[in-house]
Amino acid sequence: MSLPQETWRWVTDPAHWQGIDGIPTRLGEQVHLSLESVAIGALIALPVGIVLGHYGRFGNLAINISNVGRAVPSFGILVIAFQVFGLGDVPIVIALTALAVPPMVTNSYVALREVDPDVKDAARGMGYRELPQLLRVELPLAVPLIMAGIRTSAVQVVATATLAALIAGGGLGRYIVDGLARSDNPRLLAGALLVAALALATELLLAGLQQVLIPRGIRLLRAPSGQRAATLKVA
Amino acid sequence: MGSRVFLDVVDPWINWDWLSTHIPYVLAAVQEHLVLTAIALAGGLVIALPLGIAARRWTNLHLRPAVLTVFGAFYTIPSIALFALLIPYTGLGTLTAEIPLIGYNVLILVRNVLVGLDAVPPDVIDAADGMGYRPWARLIQVELPLALPAIFAGLRVATVSTIGIVTITAVIGLGGLGQLILRGLIESFHTPLVVATALCILLAFFADLLVAGAQRVAVPWSRPA
Numbered sequence: 001m002s003l004p005q006e007t008w009r010w011v012t013d014p015a016h017w018q019g020i021d022g023i024p025t026r027l028g029e030q031v032h033l034s035l036e037s038v039a040i041g042a043l044i045a046l047p048v049g050i051v052l053g054h055y056g057r058f059g060n061l062a063i064n065i066s067n068v069g070r071a072v073p074s075f076g077i078l079v080i081a082f083q084v085f086g087l088g089d090v091p092i093v094i095a096l097t098a099l100a101v102p103p104m105v106t107n108s109y110v111a112l113r114e115v116d117p118d119v120k121d122a123a124r125g126m127g128y129r130e131l132p133q134l135l136r137v138e139l140p141l142a143v144p145l146i147m148a149g150i151r152t153s154a155v156q157v158v159a160t161a162t163l164a165a166l167i168a169g170g171g172l173g174r175y176i177v178d179g180l181a182r183s184d185n186p187r188l189l190a191g192a193l194l195v196a197a198l199a200l201a202t203e204l205l206l207a208g209l210q211q212v213l214i215p216r217g218i219r220l221l222r223a224p225s226g227q228r229a230a231t232l233k234v235a
Numbered sequence: 236m237g238s239r240v241f242l243d244v245v246d247p248w249i250n251w252d253w254l255s256t257h258i259p260y261v262l263a264a265v266q267e268h269l270v271l272t273a274i275a276l277a278g279g280l281v282i283a284l285p286l287g288i289a290a291r292r293w294t295n296l297h298l299r300p301a302v303l304t305v306f307g308a309f310y311t312i313p314s315i316a317l318f319a320l321l322i323p324y325t326g327l328g329t330l331t332a333e334i335p336l337i338g339y340n341v342l343i344l345v346r347n348v349l350v351g352l353d354a355v356p357p358d359v360i361d362a363a364d365g366m367g368y369r370p371w372a373r374l375i376q377v378e379l380p381l382a383l384p385a386i387f388a389g390l391r392v393a394t395v396s397t398i399g400i401v402t403i404t405a406v407i408g409l410g411g412l413g414q415l416i417l418r419g420l421i422e423s424f425h426t427p428l429v430v431a432t433a434l435c436i437l438l439a440f441f442a443d444l445l446v447a448g449a450q451r452v453a454v455p456w457s458r459p460a
Contacts, residue, residue: 003323067395068436070395070396070399070439071395071398071399071435071436071439071440071443072399072432072435072436073398073399073402073412073413073416073432073435073436074399075402075403075405075413075416076402076416076428076431076432076435077432079416079417079419079420079428080428080429080432082420083419083423083425083428155311159311159312159313159314159316160313162313162315162316163315163403166406166420167420173315176315176316176319176406177406179319180319180322180406185322185323188319188322188323189319189320189323191316191319192315192316192317192319192320193316193320195312195313195315195316196311196312196313196316196317196320199311199312199313199316200308200311200312203311
């Protein structure tokens with residue numbers, strides 16, 4: 001039996017769809033870790049990027065966070081966090097959050113900076129105070145780019161969550177690491193395909209969500225879709 | 236009394252004694268890291284430049300959406316998954332490491348080659364046509380040099396990104412500095428782990444400076460962003 005056939009048999013084996021090492025459990029772990037990390041990352045990154053972008057200050061800081069961030073190897077941060085916090089979800093959430101923050105800071109900063117100054121002038125002239133202007137005029141206009149940043153972060157985080165298996169964590173990476181250790185090629189390939197499918201699905205899902213979340217008012221006059229200020233592969 | 240306990244459980248973040256006796260070992264890892272990175276960048280350029288130029292030259296072939304879609308999907312697949320997918324076929328080795336790394340760089344570079352070529356002002360193209368340039372000569376001698384700043388920008392992104400991803404090739408027995416991180420993990424020994432992580436960041440920083448410097452030399456009229 002050829003390897004693709006063996007892999008197909010492995011994936012469709014009902015035994016691999018139940019229990020703590022079953023595909024639903026491992027998929028759930030990976031999605032759970034990723035959601036948690038992106039949520040924490042967004043809580044940190046978005047306020048920073050939005051405030052810096054609104055006031056137009058410390059632009060170099062916002063950009064440099066991203067530049068330094070992309071040079072930091074997630075694998076190294078993961079293992080350092082593992083040495084500090086030991087077994088559990090904490091090290092992987094720390095490493096993934098560190099990964100999620102830079103694209104969201106940069107994109108939300110750029111998004112607020114790129115709001116047309118004439119629009120801000122007009123809002124001011126119509127009597128908007130600072131906070132309502134930020135919340136009701138600038139933020140809606142910034143949504144597409146902010147969403148692009150969240151999407152970039154989320155896709156990288158879902159991909160990198162695979163590394164959790166290297167520090168004895170869960171997730172789909174388990175199949176890859178165990179498959180390698182046991183020279184179990186069907187398991188290895190199945191893990192790889194599941195991870196690849198999850199990453200592609202996340203990308204497509206968030207691209208769709210990005211379209212849906214664009215405020216109706218600016219959908220009409222929109223520039224090319226799917227724009228991103230800073231994308232970078234790190235995993 | 237004796238400051239050294241039999242089992243010294245407190246492992247410092249950096250054990251300078253170990254480091255001072257293992258400098259050749261660390262340098263060998265750095266060298267492997269740089270070689271893997273250089274191959275991935277060179278391979279990416281060798282594929283991306285002709286692809287970008289062809290997509291631009293023969294627009295009727297619709298190469299552009301095809302290339303961007305195929306490599307875009309490839310780019311989304313995590314490196315560890317691609318390594319795992321390739322192992323049964325290409326084994327544990329440089330080829331398995333380089334196929335994903337080169338593929339990722341092709342996307343980054345092709346995108347920037349196209350952005351650079353798109354940004355050539357129509358007036359320049361008109362002028363070149365007026366001077367009697369044929370399409371190929373115009374592309375190579377006029378448009379490509381004007382696209383260089385964008386291509387260099389892509390090369391900088393690709394460089395920094397590749398240096399990070401190379402650490403993950405430790406999973407397939409390579410990895411340069413990733414191998415030190417893995418050793419730190421397996422032996423619960425902090426020094427190689429911290430040193431390798433720090434060196435990775437430094438390498439990315441200096442490699443980025445190097446490419447920016449190369450841009451200053453190759454494209455003196457542009458200022459690196």
